[in-house]
Amino acid sequence: MAAPKISVLLPMYNVEDYVEHCLDSLLAQSCTDFEIIAVDDCSPDRSGEVAARVLAQQSRIPWKLVRNIENKGLAETRKIAALEARGDYVLCVDSDDCVHPDLVRTVLREAQQHDADIVNFAAERIYPDGTALPEIESGDGVITGVEAVQKVLELKLSAFCWNKLVRREIFVAAEHPCGLIFEDICVSVQTLANAKVVRLIPDRLYSYMVRESGISRRFNPQVVDLFSIMDRVEKSTASLPIADHKRLFFRLKYAWAYRAIAFQTAITAPTYYLASPILRSVSEKLRVKHLLGMFADRHLKLSIVMTMLKIHPWIFYCVVRRFNRR
Structure with a gap:
């Protein structure tokens, strides 16, 4: 055949x-x-x-x-x-x-x-x-x-x-x-x-x-896999002839991936106790230059909310839960 x-x-x-x-x-x-x-x-x-x-x-x-x-x-x-x-x-x-x-x-x-x-x-x-x-x-x-x-x-x-x-x-x-x-x-x-x-x-x-049990609709500690995925994407794209690669990858990594980890965790975790380790892991990786970069890239609201995460994950958790009631 x-x-x-x-x-x-x-x-x-x-x-x-x-x-x-x-x-x-x-x-x-x-x-x-x-x-x-x-x-x-x-x-x-x-x-x-x-x-x-x-x-x-x-x-x-x-x-x-x-x-x-x-x-x-x-x-x-x-x-x-x-x-x-x-x-x-x-x-x-x-x-x-x-x-x-x-x-x-x-x-x-x-x-x-x-x-x-x-x-x-x-x-x-x-x-x-x-x-x-x-x-x-x-x-x-x-x-x-x-x-x-x-x-x-x-x-x-x-x-x-x-x-x-x-x-x-x-x-x-x-x-x-x-x-x-x-x-x-x-x-x-x-x-x-x-x-x-x-x-x-x-x-x-x-x-x-879209299932209720899907990755984006339930609490999943494995969401931190995005850290490793971003490292792999950076490695596989760094040598490509892409104009302004550094700025574009910054947007993918921080304005999308870090945001996804933090927001998805805050929205889906039933308690702050469960969300805390993941939110702290994002907070520890965030630097002031990253927050300023989000602001410079015209992500004003995101930079403000992620600054709350940097100050203390509990503040971020409460704000996100307040405005994203399911």
């Missing part, structure tokens, strides 16, 4: 209630030039069994189910899937999300027309109440990989893995940080940096399902 052009990488962990819906959206694709590589990451529920049943009931799309003998985490599981893949390109899909029926047809057409290494597309977020918001834009054009990385640093291009079609050899060659969350940022920056041609398309082809 000839190898398909695209391999869909589908890691599974605790998605028994969602994976069938995800697979249904993949199996309903208008183009069949793809395969599904599903990996059961030692899930404690029946995710793997559900996937095997759904996939075995059809013969339209080739598939393979791999089972990790121990939990590897999302990043490493995606790489395991990529190493099992046969396609020229890989497409990451989270197994609790769903995709547009023309996803494969559209990204494959764009990749072939532009000889693109990466095709980046738009997505929507669907909230627990059913509200769908087109919050993840992509733009429209053909740019270089370095230009795409610059857009990530400028916070103009999202660094998710699941809204990008990527040449398999580029994806496999990237570092997939084991055991860390927010790993998409690290992987996306590296794959974009190694791409010659990046095609940006405005088509909204992916539905990201």
Whole structure:
């Protein structure tokens, strides 16, 4: 059997209630030039069994189910899937999300027309109440990989893995940080940096399902992984010919990452006792020059609130909780 052009990488962990819906959206694709590589990451529920049943009931799309003998985490599981893949390109899909029926047809057409290494597309977020918001834009054009990385640093291009079609050899060659969350940022920056041609398309082809148990909606001490992720991103982008790299990376690191760690912790932690160690870790890393840098970069409100964090994490916690009641 000839190898398909695209391999869909589908890691599974605790998605028994969602994976069938995800697979249904993949199996309903208008183009069949793809395969599904599903990996059961030692899930404690029946995710793997559900996937095997759904996939075995059809013969339209080739598939393979791999089972990790121990939990590897999302990043490493995606790489395991990529190493099992046969396609020229890989497409990451989270197994609790769903995709547009023309996803494969559209990204494959764009990749072939532009000889693109990466095709980046738009997505929507669907909230627990059913509200769908087109919050993840992509733009429209053909740019270089370095230009795409610059857009990530400028916070103009999202660094998710699941809204990008990527040449398999580029994806496999990237570092997939084991055991860390927010790993998409690290992987996306590296794959974009190694791409010659990046095609940006405005088509909204992916539905990201916002779950109450998701990373951004529950207290998770692992949010501090962003410190390590930022170090890796800085290392992988420092040598790229990006104008004003230092200022742009400062914005990504402090105005986005440090803010995300601090605000997410304050909003989601049920008590200050739980939030305190994380908020203190951010406070200790903040310097006066960083606060002044935020102010100079026209982030006045953020610089004021982060100054409160520097003065004392308890003040920051109270202010953020007061104005972000859930």
